[in-house]
Amino acid sequence: AQKVTQAQTEISVVEKEDVTLDCVYETRDTTYYLFWYKQPPSGELVFLIRRNSFDEQNEISGRYSWNFQKSTSSFNFTITASQVVDSAVYFCALSEAPRQAGTALIFGKGTTLSVSS
Amino acid sequence: ETGVTQTPRHLVMGMTNKKSLKCEQHLGHNAMYWYKQSAKKPLELMFVYSLEERVENNSVPSRFSPECPNSSHLFLHLHTLQPEDSALYLCASSQDEDSYNEQFFGPGTRLTVL
Numbered sequence: 621a622q623k624v625t626q627a628q629t630e631i632s633v634v635e636k637e638d639v640t641l642d643c644v645y646e647t648r649d650t651t652y653y654l655f656w657y658k659q660p661p662s663g664e665l666v667f668l669i670r671r672n673s674f675d676e677q678n679e680i681s682g683r684y685s686w687n688f689q690k691s692t693s694s695f696n697f698t699i700t701a702s703q704v705v706d707s708a709v710y711f712c713a714l715s716e717a718p719r720q721a722g723t724a725l726i727f728g729k730g731t732t733l734s735v736s737s
Numbered sequence: 738e739t740g741v742t743q744t745p746r747h748l749v750m751g752m753t754n755k756k757s758l759k760c761e762q763h764l765g766h767n768a769m770y771w772y773k774q775s776a777k778k779p780l781e782l783m784f785v786y787s788l789e790e791r792v793e794n795n796s797v798p799s800r801f802s803p804e805c806p807n808s809s810h811l812f813l814h815l816h817t818l819q820p821e822d823s824a825l826y827l828c829a830s831s832q833d834e835d836s837y838n839e840q841f842f843g844p845g846t847r848l849t850v851l
Binding site for chain 2: 666
Protein backbone atom coordinates (compact mmCIF):
# COMPACT_ATOMS: atom_id res chain seq x y z
CA ALA A 621 0.00 0.00 0.00
CA GLN A 622 1.12 3.54 -0.62
CA LYS A 623 2.31 5.64 2.28
CA VAL A 624 4.11 8.92 2.89
CA THR A 625 6.13 9.50 6.04
CA GLN A 626 7.32 12.87 7.25
CA ALA A 627 9.19 11.97 10.40
CA GLN A 628 9.79 15.55 11.50
CA THR A 629 6.68 16.88 13.19
CA GLU A 630 8.05 20.32 14.01
CA ILE A 631 11.22 22.19 13.13
CA SER A 632 12.30 25.56 14.50
CA VAL A 633 15.09 27.58 12.94
CA VAL A 634 16.37 31.11 13.03
CA GLU A 635 16.23 33.29 9.93
CA LYS A 636 18.95 32.66 7.37
CA GLU A 637 19.50 29.08 8.49
CA ASP A 638 19.13 26.32 5.93
CA VAL A 639 16.56 23.66 6.72
CA THR A 640 15.75 20.29 5.17
CA LEU A 641 12.34 18.66 5.40
CA ASP A 642 12.39 14.90 4.99
CA CYS A 643 9.91 12.80 3.05
CA VAL A 644 9.98 9.03 2.62
CA TYR A 645 7.38 7.23 0.54
CA GLU A 646 6.22 3.70 -0.14
CA THR A 647 4.60 2.49 -3.33
CA ARG A 648 4.50 -0.64 -5.44
CA ASP A 649 3.97 1.26 -8.67
CA THR A 650 6.83 2.06 -11.00
CA THR A 651 5.02 5.16 -12.24
CA TYR A 652 4.11 7.69 -9.62
CA TYR A 653 4.29 11.37 -8.84
CA LEU A 654 5.56 13.21 -5.81
CA PHE A 655 4.47 16.63 -4.67
CA TRP A 656 5.26 19.19 -2.03
CA TYR A 657 2.63 21.59 -0.77
CA LYS A 658 2.88 24.51 1.64
CA GLN A 659 0.04 25.36 4.01
CA PRO A 660 0.42 28.85 5.48
CA PRO A 661 -1.74 29.97 8.42
CA SER A 662 -4.44 31.11 5.99
CA GLY A 663 -5.26 27.45 5.36
CA GLU A 664 -5.08 26.75 1.65
CA LEU A 665 -2.45 24.35 0.39
CA VAL A 666 -0.11 25.94 -2.11
CA PHE A 667 1.49 23.72 -4.74
CA LEU A 668 5.30 23.89 -4.75
CA ILE A 669 6.60 21.12 -6.97
CA ARG A 670 5.75 17.91 -8.81
CA ARG A 671 8.21 15.18 -9.84
CA ASN A 672 7.53 11.99 -11.73
CA SER A 673 9.21 8.73 -10.87
CA PHE A 674 11.33 8.69 -14.01
CA ASP A 675 12.97 12.03 -13.41
CA GLU A 676 15.51 11.91 -10.62
CA GLN A 677 17.13 15.20 -11.43
CA ASN A 678 17.33 17.50 -8.47
CA GLU A 679 15.56 20.79 -8.88
CA ILE A 680 16.27 24.25 -7.61
CA SER A 681 13.83 27.13 -7.60
CA GLY A 682 15.18 30.21 -5.89
CA ARG A 683 15.79 29.33 -2.25
CA TYR A 684 13.98 26.00 -2.63
CA SER A 685 15.59 22.78 -3.75
CA TRP A 686 14.45 19.19 -3.91
CA ASN A 687 16.47 15.99 -3.73
CA PHE A 688 14.70 12.95 -5.20
CA GLN A 689 16.39 9.60 -4.59
CA LYS A 690 14.56 6.48 -5.72
CA SER A 691 17.15 4.24 -4.09
CA THR A 692 16.05 5.43 -0.67
CA SER A 693 12.46 6.34 -1.64
CA SER A 694 13.01 9.86 -0.46
CA PHE A 695 12.03 13.26 -1.77
CA ASN A 696 13.55 15.83 0.56
CA PHE A 697 12.96 19.55 0.46
CA THR A 698 15.57 22.14 1.43
CA ILE A 699 14.99 25.82 2.08
CA THR A 700 18.16 27.88 1.91
CA ALA A 701 18.51 31.06 3.96
CA SER A 702 15.10 30.62 5.55
CA GLN A 703 12.83 33.59 6.12
CA VAL A 704 9.98 34.25 8.53
CA VAL A 705 7.52 34.00 5.63
CA ASP A 706 8.57 30.38 5.17
CA SER A 707 6.81 29.51 8.43
CA ALA A 708 4.06 27.07 7.49
CA VAL A 709 3.13 23.41 7.46
CA TYR A 710 4.74 21.55 4.58
CA PHE A 711 3.20 18.41 3.15
CA CYS A 712 4.75 15.78 0.97
CA ALA A 713 2.30 13.80 -1.17
CA LEU A 714 2.29 10.78 -3.46
CA SER A 715 0.06 10.03 -6.42
CA GLU A 716 0.25 6.74 -8.26
CA ALA A 717 -0.29 5.91 -11.92
CA PRO A 718 -3.33 7.48 -13.55
CA ARG A 719 -6.57 5.82 -12.73
CA GLN A 720 -9.75 5.84 -14.71
CA ALA A 721 -11.09 9.02 -13.26
CA GLY A 722 -10.09 11.19 -10.36
CA THR A 723 -6.85 10.68 -8.52
CA ALA A 724 -6.19 11.03 -4.85
CA LEU A 725 -3.08 12.40 -3.29
CA ILE A 726 -1.70 10.44 -0.37
CA PHE A 727 -0.38 12.99 2.09
CA GLY A 728 2.15 12.76 4.87
CA LYS A 729 1.24 14.20 8.25
CA GLY A 730 3.14 17.38 7.51
CA THR A 731 6.08 19.18 9.05
CA THR A 732 5.47 22.45 10.85
CA LEU A 733 8.31 24.85 10.15
CA SER A 734 8.76 27.88 12.40
CA VAL A 735 11.29 30.49 11.37
CA SER A 736 12.06 33.16 13.93
CA SER A 737 13.75 36.49 13.33
CA GLU B 738 -12.85 35.52 -8.03
CA THR B 739 -9.93 33.35 -8.96
CA GLY B 740 -8.74 29.89 -8.02
CA VAL B 741 -10.77 27.81 -5.61
CA THR B 742 -13.10 29.48 -3.14
CA GLN B 743 -14.90 27.96 -0.18
CA THR B 744 -17.75 29.25 1.96
CA PRO B 745 -18.22 29.62 4.79
CA ARG B 746 -14.69 29.93 6.13
CA HIS B 747 -15.84 29.08 9.64
CA LEU B 748 -18.87 27.12 10.81
CA VAL B 749 -20.07 26.15 14.25
CA MET B 750 -22.99 23.74 14.40
CA GLY B 751 -24.79 21.55 16.83
CA MET B 752 -25.10 17.82 16.37
CA THR B 753 -28.70 18.08 15.22
CA ASN B 754 -28.16 20.85 12.67
CA LYS B 755 -28.06 20.55 8.91
CA LYS B 756 -25.60 22.71 7.04
CA SER B 757 -23.78 22.75 3.71
CA LEU B 758 -20.26 23.64 2.67
CA LYS B 759 -19.76 25.18 -0.73
CA CYS B 760 -16.78 25.06 -3.05
CA GLU B 761 -16.39 26.83 -6.37
CA GLN B 762 -13.49 26.64 -8.78
CA HIS B 763 -12.80 29.26 -11.42
CA LEU B 764 -10.06 27.33 -13.20
CA GLY B 765 -12.04 25.38 -15.78
CA HIS B 766 -11.06 22.10 -14.14
CA ASN B 767 -12.94 18.83 -14.54
CA ALA B 768 -12.16 17.08 -11.26
CA MET B 769 -13.02 18.22 -7.74
CA TYR B 770 -12.23 16.78 -4.32
CA TRP B 771 -13.21 17.00 -0.68
CA TYR B 772 -10.53 16.41 1.96
CA LYS B 773 -10.75 16.37 5.75
CA GLN B 774 -7.84 17.71 7.77
CA SER B 775 -7.90 16.84 11.46
CA ALA B 776 -5.28 17.85 13.97
CA LYS B 777 -2.20 15.62 13.96
CA LYS B 778 -3.51 13.46 11.11
CA PRO B 779 -2.76 13.38 7.40
CA LEU B 780 -5.24 14.88 5.00
CA GLU B 781 -7.93 12.33 4.32
CA LEU B 782 -9.58 12.14 0.93
CA MET B 783 -13.35 11.98 1.27
CA PHE B 784 -14.83 12.26 -2.21
CA VAL B 785 -13.69 12.69 -5.79
CA TYR B 786 -15.81 13.97 -8.66
CA SER B 787 -14.77 13.86 -12.27
CA LEU B 788 -17.00 15.55 -14.84
CA GLU B 789 -19.71 15.79 -12.21
CA GLU B 790 -19.72 12.07 -11.49
CA ARG B 791 -18.60 10.70 -8.15
CA VAL B 792 -15.67 8.40 -8.77
CA GLU B 793 -14.43 7.76 -5.28
CA ASN B 794 -15.98 7.56 -1.85
CA ASN B 795 -13.53 6.59 0.82
CA SER B 796 -15.89 4.95 3.30
CA VAL B 797 -17.17 8.26 4.51
CA PRO B 798 -20.11 8.13 6.95
CA SER B 799 -23.47 8.88 5.42
CA ARG B 800 -23.84 11.98 7.56
CA PHE B 801 -21.61 13.58 4.90
CA SER B 802 -23.36 13.88 1.55
CA PRO B 803 -21.58 15.41 -1.46
CA GLU B 804 -23.23 17.06 -4.43
CA CYS B 805 -21.67 18.23 -7.68
CA PRO B 806 -24.27 20.02 -9.81
CA ASN B 807 -21.71 21.11 -12.40
CA SER B 808 -17.98 21.01 -12.94
CA SER B 809 -17.46 24.34 -11.16
CA HIS B 810 -19.39 23.68 -7.97
CA LEU B 811 -19.11 21.14 -5.21
CA PHE B 812 -21.13 20.92 -2.03
CA LEU B 813 -20.79 18.92 1.14
CA HIS B 814 -24.08 18.54 2.98
CA LEU B 815 -23.77 17.87 6.69
CA HIS B 816 -26.35 16.43 9.07
CA THR B 817 -26.29 14.94 12.55
CA LEU B 818 -22.54 15.33 12.83
CA GLN B 819 -20.44 14.23 15.78
CA PRO B 820 -17.87 16.29 17.72
CA GLU B 821 -15.08 14.20 16.16
CA ASP B 822 -16.13 15.58 12.78
CA SER B 823 -14.69 18.93 13.81
CA ALA B 824 -11.88 19.63 11.34
CA LEU B 825 -10.74 21.75 8.43
CA TYR B 826 -12.55 20.68 5.27
CA LEU B 827 -10.59 21.42 2.13
CA CYS B 828 -11.86 21.46 -1.41
CA ALA B 829 -9.52 21.00 -4.36
CA SER B 830 -9.72 20.82 -8.12
CA SER B 831 -7.49 19.55 -10.89
CA GLN B 832 -7.46 19.78 -14.64
CA ASP B 833 -8.69 16.24 -15.13
CA GLU B 834 -8.22 12.77 -13.80
CA ASP B 835 -4.56 12.42 -14.66
CA SER B 836 -2.49 11.97 -11.57
CA TYR B 837 0.33 14.18 -12.75
CA ASN B 838 -1.85 17.25 -12.57
CA GLU B 839 -1.43 19.19 -9.39
CA GLN B 840 -4.48 19.87 -7.30
CA PHE B 841 -5.39 23.41 -6.43
CA PHE B 842 -6.83 23.89 -2.98
CA GLY B 843 -9.28 26.32 -1.48
CA PRO B 844 -8.72 27.97 1.91
CA GLY B 845 -10.92 25.48 3.69
CA THR B 846 -13.90 25.62 6.04
CA ARG B 847 -13.06 25.33 9.72
CA LEU B 848 -15.92 23.26 11.16
CA THR B 849 -16.65 22.94 14.85
CA VAL B 850 -19.34 20.53 15.99
CA LEU B 851 -20.63 21.15 19.50
